[in-house]
Amino acid sequence: MRPTKAFSAVSATSPLAAATIPRREPTERDVQIEILFCGICHSDLHASRDEWSEFMPTVYPIVPGHEIVGRVTRVGSAVTKFQPGDLAAVGCLVDSDGTCPECRSGHENFCSHLTLTFNSPDPHKTAPVTYGGYSESVVVDERFVLRVPANLNLAGAAPLLCAGITTYSPLRHWGVGPGKKVGVVGLGGLGHMGVKFAHALGAETVVFTTSESKREDARRLGADDVVVSHNANEMQKHAGSFDFILDCVSADHDINAYVNLLARDGNLTLVGAPAKPLAVSAFALLVGRRSLSGSNIGGLAETQEMLDFCGRHNITADVEVIAIQQVNQAYERLLRSDVKYRFCIDMASLKAG
Numbered sequence: 001m002r003p004t005k006a007f008s009a010v011s012a013t014s015p016l017a018a019a020t021i022p023r024r025e026p027t028e029r030d031v032q033i034e035i036l037f038c039g040i041c042h043s044d045l046h047a048s049r050d051e052w053s054e055f056m057p058t059v060y061p062i063v064p065g066h067e068i069v070g071r072v073t074r075v076g077s078a079v080t081k082f083q084p085g086d087l088a089a090v091g092c093l094v095d096s097d098g099t100c101p102e103c104r105s106g107h108e109n110f111c112s113h114l115t116l117t118f119n120s121p122d123p124h125k126t127a128p129v130t131y132g133g134y135s136e137s138v139v140v141d142e143r144f145v146l147r148v149p150a151n152l153n154l155a156g157a158a159p160l161l162c163a164g165i166t167t168y169s170p171l172r173h174w175g176v177g178p179g180k181k182v183g184v185v186g187l188g189g190l191g192h193m194g195v196k197f198a199h200a201l202g203a204e205t206v207v208f209t210t211s212e213s214k215r216e217d218a219r220r221l222g223a224d225d226v227v228v229s230h231n232a233n234e235m236q237k238h239a240g241s242f243d244f245i246l247d248c249v250s251a252d253h254d255i256n257a258y259v260n261l262l263a264r265d266g267n268l269t270l271v272g273a274p275a276k277p278l279a280v281s282a283f284a285l286l287v288g289r290r291s292l293s294g295s296n297i298g299g300l301a302e303t304q305e306m307l308d309f310c311g312r313h314n315i316t317a318d319v320e321v322i323a324i325q326q327v328n329q330a331y332e333r334l335l336r337s338d339v340k341y342r343f344c345i346d347m348a349s350l351k352a353g
């Protein structure tokens with residue numbers, strides 16, 4: 001067991017603060033990684049404050065963080081893919097049973113025995129639950145460690161491990177590409193990656209935002225049009241026209257306004273995970289045989305595919321790099337939709353602090 005510096009919250013109402021957590025010594029299949037950067041996902045905030053208590057109650061202390069990029073420092077004797085000195089990345093998953101139909105088909109993210117990077121029962125019993133990336137190092141089974149293309153900026157690459165795969169996977173699943181009209185709702189961490197991917201895949205891409213101030217950025221990120229969603233005229237202009245809409249909103253909102261923008265057989269996929277159920281109008285779905293679905297991160301092979309796609313297209317997140325001591329202010333800014341477009345922690349600050 002190795003004592004490791006981290007930032008954790010001890011209750012739903014306490015701020016994140018410096019702490020020491022145990023990390024296991026690498027087993028023969030493990031990779032030990034010194035964390036260089038960790039992105040801040042809105043899920044970190046939901047979980048730290050136990051906002052998802054109904055679905056996955058938080059066990060305290062919690063160490064959030066599942067957008068991890070770092071350098072390999074040690075490997076177990078059976079590890080074949082990595083050696084010390086390599087760049088490596090870890091996303092939302094650190095284990096799964098490896099034998100169920102979901103795992104066998106590359107959908108480890110849907111395995112009923114999956115271990116999330118934080119707040120999952122720890123199969124190694126190093127601690128009651130797994131601890132995430134707001135820490136100086138992490139030890140992960142090599143099956144769950146990914147490769148980062150060498151040309152990518154590391155701070156900008158970290159958010160690909162959650163915001164990237166969470167948006168890439170449904171866009172691919174629903175066949176987004178040339179000739180398709182795609183909407184992205186909510187221009188935050190996930191949303192801005194959704195725009196970059198939809199644009200890179202060749203779709204006509206429209207951003208829906210509540211923030212007038214994000215209009216110009218949305219176009220720079222790849223949007224062909226931008227709609228400020230409280231403007232009824234702008235919304236009406238797109239009625240019944242979308243093949244696919246990706247909803248990346250973190251809070252309660254009117255999804256019927258977006259279902260009504262779908263064409264016949266169009267699909268709206270939720271990746272945003274507001275704590276409270278959303279109200280759906282049956283009529284909005286019935287008219288035009290529209291469908292509503294959800295999507296949850298992605299499997300390992302698809303995550304590597306996404307990272308390689310980003311390497312080829314030179315895609316990274318737009319990040320505001322912060323010191324870990326600024327994490328509580330960053331959470332408050334997330335709640336005000338004030339992030340352009342992902343906070344990313346420079347983990348050197350944890351060593352210094």
Ligand code: NAP
Nearest residue numbers: 042043186187188189190209210211250251272273296297
């Ligand atoms: P984020 O950076 O905070 O972005 C959320 C965006 O939603 C905001 O920037 C804002 O965009 C919009 N928004 C916020 N409050 C709103 C409201 N009351 N009404 C309408 N729009 C609002 O969050 P994120 O990290 O991208 O995460 C987004 C959601 O996805 C979270 O719930 C997170 O937990 C979830 N998530 C799901 C998965 C998955 O696998 N399904 C993975 C990661 C995250 P505008 O300013 O443009 O309006």
Ligand code: ZN
Nearest residue numbers: 041043162163
């Ligand atoms: Zn996330």
